[in-house]
Amino acid sequence: MSKHLNDYSSDDQLEVPFEIEDLDPNINKKLLQDFGGERTGFIQVGKKKWFFPNAFRHHISRFHDFEVRPNDVWIVTFPRSGTTVTQELIWLLLNDLDYKTASQITLFERYPFMEANCMFHPEFRAELLQENINFEENYKLIKKLSESVCDHLDQMKERRFIKTHLPLSLLPKNLLTVGCKVIYIARNPKDLAVSYYHHNRLIRVHGFKKDFPTFWEYFSNNLVVWAPYWEHILEAWKENNRENMLFLFYENLNKNLKESIINIQNFLGTKFTDDQLSLLENHLKIDNFRKNSSVNYSLWRDLGIFDKNEQSFIRKGKTGESKSYFDENLEKKANDWIELHLKDTDLKFPAFN
Template sequence: MSNHEFPFEIRDIDPIINKELLQDFRGERTGFIQVGEKKWCFPVKFKDHLPSFYNFKVRPDDVWIVTFPRSGTTLTQEMVWLLANNLDYGRALSVPLVSRFPFLEAFCLFHPEVHAEFLAENRENEEKYKSVEKLSESICTHLDEMEGRRFIKTHLPLTLLPKNLLTAGCKVLYIARNPKDLAVSHYHHTRLIRVRDFRNDFPKFWNYFSNNLINWAPYWEHVLEAWEKRNEENLLFLFYESINENVRKTISEVQNFLGVNFTDEQLSTLNEHLKIDNFRKNKSVNFNAWSTLGIFNENEEPFIRKGKSGDAKKYFDEELEKKANEWIEERLKSTDMKFPNFQ
């Protein structure tokens, strides 16, 4: 296979839509693209790197977490890494999760102009400046050269990931979250992080989300193509709602999937470690490093928010609730997938 093989058409998004998106998502300065028949949506920088993700060399002992953003990704990363690394809390607390469990396409989110702004803001501190420099570098080469077992996070849909991801022997976990809660969480995240920097209200964000005009959309295609592969031997499909309802039960399920075995006491300790109040204060998982580099906007909700299900109701007025429910019901008609405890 050629290193450049990529069987999906990449095209710029409609100029009128692009102009509107740029007004609201101010962390992107050039524009957006759509990929393939499903019109996967990304910032333009992805255009040059999607083939390298698609042709990325998978290893049999890799562990991947694949999600649509804000689906419980960070919690699952920490759980998986600890279970696969003999519950090494010392290393987990001293080495940031972003280093232990790299985010495959994160560098594509850093527009050159925005990256230059971050560099300028951190130029007085050599250590911070070097940290910012690395943020826009491709991680694929780093992963290719990495020794030992690799842990990789991505929000890319399975379609755009290596074709042998589920057959090479590596372990893949997919986490799905109901669209209402996910959209609210994603809305706050895009306001917080300056590489997204959304500057409008939630109804406008929902409009983009439900019309597949946010990064990594379309949401339904992302989730449902993973659901269709849920019975693959090396894929564990989880619902955020189920994790949230019983983290301890999920820990046991993930332990079995990874082929490790710990005592009930050890698993209870991990459960305590993952509780939202402890998690929120944990500088290794709450992207504290990005905060110190100025990548987060001030006066926005934190990276680790509430960790709850069903909290989205207050964001939907009667009209938006009706519209959202119709959109959800229409898409669920074509599948047997149901979100646990979803209203």
């Protein structure tokens, strides 16, 4: 029987947000060379050693103690698991398919990213401000990125849509019992790692400069932000029978978008016609989605948060792209690693290779 979040003892609850360790100095030195966005160093949190930039040490308790509301709608994922497209899908279903408002207000504003302000190291933020010193609006927006998202969420009167990449054990302990809606998406580790590799190269707060095999070594050794990957997914998988949590696989979302939309509609309790859902499906298709400035974070490119020499935020959205990134030796290492972590679980990905 799985251990539910509200079954944790008081010691467990204290351990999650407050047991914080600095990374080994030698490993940290190497990471700082390869991930240029962080300047101070990395930490590991709790017994599972969740991996974060240094700034998270000041916010872990805030996340864990955040006050959940029964009408909240949360999306919880490891990065690059289909988060963005599912955010847009959920928001539109619960806002009467209001495409006009969705096009006018960015997804980042409509669906706040809980830990976003922790990602911008003060030195990197200062560099961004200097780069935008002659662009008043950009300058204001960059300054705003340092503001607490939790404080902003606390002040909201309307229904809250909340995105996070934090694992369940670092989120509020009553998240799965208070009655709010929680959607978790999992993606197979090979495709996810490829997508996350490009993401870490694109976004300068990460600033990864090396090749994919090097990134895979970090990823498979739990030395990328929000790792460990397996603990993240398995925590949620153990809770997948919760009435207010829907556990999805990215592969199913990718293979049959319409079916996934219907599945999510049933979970949320909305009732749109087949024709309306077909229009929503078309809106969410990758070619249309990539061109949608409200969801593709084009503003971040203008602010200098993206490396303009890298691929776009919305990439290919394909299953199986990883095949071209793994040579024979790396493929074997990856398969052995995956087999090791799946052998004592009943978790199976719909599409694996």
